[in-house]
Amino acid sequence: MFSVQFKTTDELPKPSPNLINQVIGQDEAVKIVLSAVKNKRHALLLGDPGVGKSMMVKAFGQLLEHSSDFKPYSLIARPNIKNSEKPIVDLIEGRMIEETAQIESPKLMRQPPSIFTLLLGIIVSSLVLSYILNGLSDPSSKFAVIAAISVIGSLLVFLILFLNIFGATKASMPNSVSPADVKPLVLYECKKRPLVRASAYNTTKLLGDIKHCPLGGKPPIGTPPHKRVIIGAIHEAHKGILYVDEIKTMPVDVQDYILTALQDKQLAISGRNPNSSGASVETNPIPCDLTLIMSGNMDDASNLRAPLLDRIDYKVVLKNKMDNNQENRDKLLQFIVQELENNNLRPMSYEACCEIVRMAQLLSGSKNKLTLRLRQLSNIIKMANDIATGKELSESIEEMSEKEVKPEVTVKAVKPAEKKNTRKIRAVVGKLKPKKSEEVIKEVKPVSKAPVLEKDDRVIELDHINEIISTGIYSMSKQVAIDYLKNFKRYKNIVSNDKPKIGVIHGLAVLGADGLGDVTKIITKIVKSKHPRTNLLNISGDLAKHSITLASALSKKLVSDGTLSIAKAKGEVAKEDLDLAEHEIYIQFSQSYSKIDGDSATAAACLSIISSLLNIPLKQDFCITGSLDLNGEILAIGGVNEKINAAKEYGFKRVIIPQSNFEDVIDPEGIEVIPVTRLEEIIPLAFELNNL
Numbered sequence: 031m032f033s034v035q036f037k038t039t040d041e042l043p044k045p046s047p048n049l050i051n052q053v054i055g056q057d058e059a060v061k062i063v064l065s066a067v068k069n070k071r072h073a074l075l076l077g078d079p080g081v082g083k084s085m086m087v088k089a090f091g092q093l094l095e096h097s098s099d100f101k102p103y104s105l106i107a108r109p110n111i112k113n114s115e116k117p118i119v120d121l122i123e124g125r126m127i128e129e130t131a132q133i134e135s136p137k138l139m140r141q142p143p144s145i146f147t148l149l150l151g152i153i154v155s156s157l158v159l160s161y162i163l164n165g166l167s168d169p170s171s172k173f174a175v176i177a178a179i180s181v182i183g184s185l186l187v188f189l190i191l192f193l194n195i196f197g198a199t200k201a202s203m204p205n206s207v208s209p210a211d212v213k214p215l216v217l218y219e220c221k222k223r224p225l226v227r228a229s230a231y232n233t234t235k236l237l238g239d240i241k242h243c244p245l246g247g248k249p250p251i252g253t254p255p256h257k258r259v260i261i262g263a264i265h266e267a268h269k270g271i272l273y274v275d276e277i278k279t280m281p282v283d284v285q286d287y288i289l290t291a292l293q294d295k296q297l298a299i300s301g302r303n304p305n306s307s308g309a310s311v312e313t314n315p316i317p318c319d320l321t322l323i324m325s326g327n328m329d330d331a332s333n334l335r336a337p338l339l340d341r342i343d344y345k346v347v348l349k350n351k352m353d354n355n356q357e358n359r360d361k362l363l364q365f366i367v368q369e370l371e372n373n374n375l376r377p378m379s380y381e382a383c384c385e386i387v388r389m390a391q392l393l394s395g396s397k398n399k400l401t402l403r404l405r406q407l408s409n410i411i412k413m414a415n416d417i418a419t420g421k422e423l424s425e426s427i428e429e430m431s432e433k434e435v436k437p438e439v440t441v442k443a444v445k446p447a448e449k450k451n452t453r454k455i456r457a458v459v460g461k462l463k464p465k466k467s468e469e470v471i472k473e474v475k476p477v478s479k480a481p482v483l484e485k486d487d488r489v490i491e492l493d494h495i496n497e498i499i500s501t502g503i504y505s506m507s508k509q510v511a512i513d514y515l516k517n518f519k520r521y522k523n524i525v526s527n528d529k530p531k532i533g534v535i536h537g538l539a540v541l542g543a544d545g546l547g548d549v550t551k552i553i554t555k556i557v558k559s560k561h562p563r564t565n566l567l568n569i570s571g572d573l574a575k576h577s578i579t580l581a582s583a584l585s586k587k588l589v590s591d592g593t594l595s596i597a598k599a600k601g602e603v604a605k606e607d608l609d610l611a612e613h614e615i616y617i618q619f620s621q622s623y624s625k626i627d628g629d630s631a632t633a634a635a636c637l638s639i640i641s642s643l644l645n646i647p648l649k650q651d652f653c654i655t656g657s658l659d660l661n662g663e664i665l666a667i668g669g670v671n672e673k674i675n676a677a678k679e680y681g682f683k684r685v686i687i688p689q690s691n692f693e694d695v696i697d698p699e700g701i702e703v704i705p706v707t708r709l710e711e712i713i714p715l716a717f718e719l720n721n722l
């Protein structure tokens with residue numbers, strides 16, 4: 031299985047501390063995106079969930095951290111004295127600003143008192159003074175007047191000065207901003223090249239926002255706009271990587287903002303909620319010179335607007351399968367060791383590791399492939415670890431309840447009867463018998479309900495993995511399918527290996543996305559009618575409906591042409607019996623309650639119609655899956671292994687599958703798998719021709 035022999039994964043080398051070396055199976059994508067990041071090109075990663083898109087980006091972030099050509103910077107918000115609704119955000123590069131004390135507050139415009147007013151005051155007071163003094167002859171009265179006027183003059187000058195300053199401040203600071211409010215604010219400090227992750231739907235987190243300033247709420251009313259600025263991930267990622275996942279959920283307006291940011295390498299922040307007081311605030315454009323990496327599932331790219339898509343230089347599709355060879359099985363082993371180490375799990379036995387590889391094979395849908403949807407495998411490993419731990423926990427609890435657990439009683443102290451006779455505190459009750467004269471002080475410890483488990487040397491075994499697989503707990507659709515089969519299988523009227531029947535055949539289906547296979551009984555009845563048509567019963571999906579219509583057309587053609595050897599064999603079929611213009615065909619997918627949408631039942635339906643039309647019984651010891659084209663070729667289908675398993679589970683002896691799926695089949699033990707390429711090959715396998 032692997033190129034190394036081992037008993038448990040403990041014997042294997044520890045994983046590399048570099049995340050980039052831990053990404054497996056995506057070598058090409060890693061190479062391309064690495065070059066994109068180095069050259070500051072934008073990239074879009076597309077692929078199935080759990081193939082390592084986020085992991086790859088995280089790994090690039092780790093590499094970026096060590097880049098030496100990065101100057102730290104801070105983003106500082108300060109008020110705009112001229113227009114308070116347009117706060118200013120500065121980027122200060124080259125040094126870290128941790129406290130605003132390091133930055134100067136903007137100066138308030140304190141206007142000097144008006145010189146003109148002062149001069150006027152002095153002239154007027156001198157005139158008044160000389161007039162009064164002229165009229166007075168008594169020197170003491172003159173002195174009294176001079177003193178009084180000096181006091182009044184000083185008061186006036188003081189008043190003028192005060193009014194001037196107050197007036198000037200008021201005039202230059204609109205909207206009642208107090209001097210304390212002009213203090214700048216450090217919004218963000220960036221010490222190393224950043225990797226910032228944001229979800230496409232979270233507009234505020236992505237683009238930034240201006241907080242609302244509600245009455246009596248937070249921030250308190252009157253908070254100046256520059257203190258309400260929220261920096262977006264797009265700004266935090268300046269000089270680094272912005273990773274946006276879930277592109278499917280990205281609103282169109284957000285795409286436009288991102289496009290602007292990519293083009294201008296800067297983006298202003300404004301209030302996003304039109305009903306908020308923040309909506310009237312807008313900052314200056316803030317630098318955001320970044321590398322954008324976006325990711326999503328294959329179909330999600332259609333959600334991106336063409337101009338944005340055009341701006342993305344690299345579009346990289348991640349693989350969801352790799353070849354099943356020893357090199358790749360070793361890579362899977364490396365993955366298992368990484369998962370165990372990174373998540374602090376128990377070691378895993380060799381057999382359990384082999385089972386994980388088998389699971390990777392099964393999930394890939396082919397014997398020759400291994401899945402790269404590694405999150406699924408990671409979940410299975412983690413749950414198997416939990417089961418190993420849980421088993422141990424329940425065993426310990428069982429052990430504890432089997433033994434009658436008595437509370438532990440210890441002698442805390444033995445008090446001597448006589449003061450002179452001092453004795454030391456001693457051991458546990460039972461061992462220590464106090465003298466009659468001694469008073470024992472006991473301490474009773476409560477019994478702990480659950481035993482405290484320490485990580486022991488037990489490993490994750492094959493059984494633990496099998497338990498996860500059999501319950502299907504790692505996949506929602508699997509569980510639903512298992513539950514469905516458990517509850518409905520016994521009600522299904524499927525009798526394997528019964529005697530041959532006319533128009534009855536067993537097809538195969540898969541329930542759910544990565545669910546279980548199931549057997550579907552297909553029954554066809556043909557009745558004479560003036561209105562020739564094909565009636566489909568219990569067939570839900572369009573594709574299934576079309577494929578059955580095709581099967582019915584094909585069977586009519588094959589029968590009336592006499593192309594089929596079976597038609598020749600049954601030479602006594604009357605010409606008018608084959609005239610389908612006189613017949614109505616009913617095809618039923620019996621007891622099919624789950625949605626069937628696929629064309630894999632075309633071959634089965636076609637055989638069922640032919641059987642019914644020619645009155646030739648079909649054998650009942652086989653199931654068949656295969657799509658049919660108009661030339662009678664049997665084409666590949668999906669979920670072949672799940673389908674074969676279902677046939678096996680219902681007790682069928684044989685299963686007919688398309689030749690092109692044959693190489694995907696994993697361990698077909700207990701059932702004969704027959705690959706076919708054309709409809710004619712199936713005739714002797716399916717029909718009971720002996721008694722004709």
Ligand code: ADP
Binds near residue numbers: 054078080083406
């Ligand atoms: P995605 O972003 O494609 O949905 P993630 O990167 O979040 O997938 O993968 C989830 C987890 O699955 C990772 O943290 C890692 O443990 C495992 N994993 C997925 N792909 C890989 C891979 N190519 N190599 C190693 N581990 C992987």
